[in-house]
Amino acid sequence: MDASYINPFMTSIQNVFSTMFQLPVEIGEPHIKADRKASHDVSGIIGVSGEMVGTIVLSMPMPVSEAIVHLFTGMDIKSDSDDFADAIGELVNMISGNAKAEFQRKGVFISCPSVIIGDGHRVATNTDTPCVCIPCYTDCGEVALEISLRATTQVSSTHSSAA
Amino acid sequence: MRILLIDDSKTMRNIQKSVLNQLGFLELEEACDGQDALDKISEFKPELCLVDWNMPVMDGLTFVKSFRETDKTTPLIMVTTESEKARVIEAIKAGVNNYVVKPFTPDLLSERISETLAKCNA
Numbered sequence: 001m002d003a004s005y006i007n008p009f010m011t012s013i014q015n016v017f018s019t020m021f022q023l024p025v026e027i028g029e030p031h032i033k034a035d036r037k038a039s040h041d042v043s044g045i046i047g048v049s050g051e052m053v054g055t056i057v058l059s060m061p062m063p064v065s066e067a068i069v070h071l072f073t074g075m076d077i078k079s080d081s082d083d084f085a086d087a088i089g090e091l092v093n094m095i096s097g098n099a100k101a102e103f104q105r106k107g108v109f110i111s112c113p114s115v116i117i118g119d120g121h122r123v124a125t126n127t128d129t130p131c132v133c134i135p136c137y138t139d140c141g142e143v144a145l146e147i148s149l150r151a152t153t154q155v156s157s158t159h160s161s162a163a
Numbered sequence: 164m165r166i167l168l169i170d171d172s173k174t175m176r177n178i179q180k181s182v183l184n185q186l187g188f189l190e191l192e193e194a195c196d197g198q199d200a201l202d203k204i205s206e207f208k209p210e211l212c213l214v215d216w217n218m219p220v221m222d223g224l225t226f227v228k229s230f231r232e233t234d235k236t237t238p239l240i241m242v243t244t245e246s247e248k249a250r251v252i253e254a255i256k257a258g259v260n261n262y263v264v265k266p267f268t269p270d271l272l273s274e275r276i277s278e279t280l281a282k283c284n285a
Contacts, residue, residue, distance in 0.1 A: 015266065016266045019266035019267065019268060020266045072174065073174055073177065073178075074181075082173075083173060083174065086172055086173050086174050087172075087174040089172065090172040090174045090175055093172070093217070093244055093265075094244050094265045094266050096244070097217075097243070097244020097245060097246065097265065098244060098246065098264075098265075098266070100244075100247075101245075101246040101247050106247065106249055110217065110244075112171065112217060112218070112219050
């Protein structure tokens, strides 16, 4: 996977966490994941389509996700509540949307988010595309951004509508 | 002032509500997508709408185009993660009056709301 796809996500998670709830993020060393098992037990997932395809996953251990949702919403929300999934989904949506703006390609679209909660779950994605895990360290604990993206076209200046 | 918040994320609507309450706006209605917003407009009669772009059922751009067919004046502010210049231009062409990129600070959102209302009331 092109390394230039990864950098926008590092700045984006720092921007989203610091702007929305003043939580600094220290970025660790990105590495290619050996399997598709989610890094942690809460995953916010965004699908990417158009001139790039793949998935963006924000994966967090449950206690870390609860702490982050508390900071984000200002409320104690149980993980089995729809509001918990909504908050995780909105976070991965903002991270993905911000990073997408940095790509050279204009016709890249992101899906509405999905959230999966459960120990040891696996995110089934295209196995032809490697998945890069970016470890991110915060005062709430470690989270992981897992990026699996590939281009479907050469860079162009065509403008398209968002879905 | 009656303000309609259109976003599929309840978390985001709550954040916007909190900012608007602090600004003294208390008459708020919520819609979870563009179609839900269109369904609520005739009864609620909003004087300002905050609209997300990417939503299920009906996205924000489709809502703006549809809303502007009958209402040319009510201010619309797009609040979205879509930050590419081409998208901003597309939204403005469709009829939004201002644009806020997520993530935003409460100060930025309140500044854009005040700016939009001042322009539209000038």
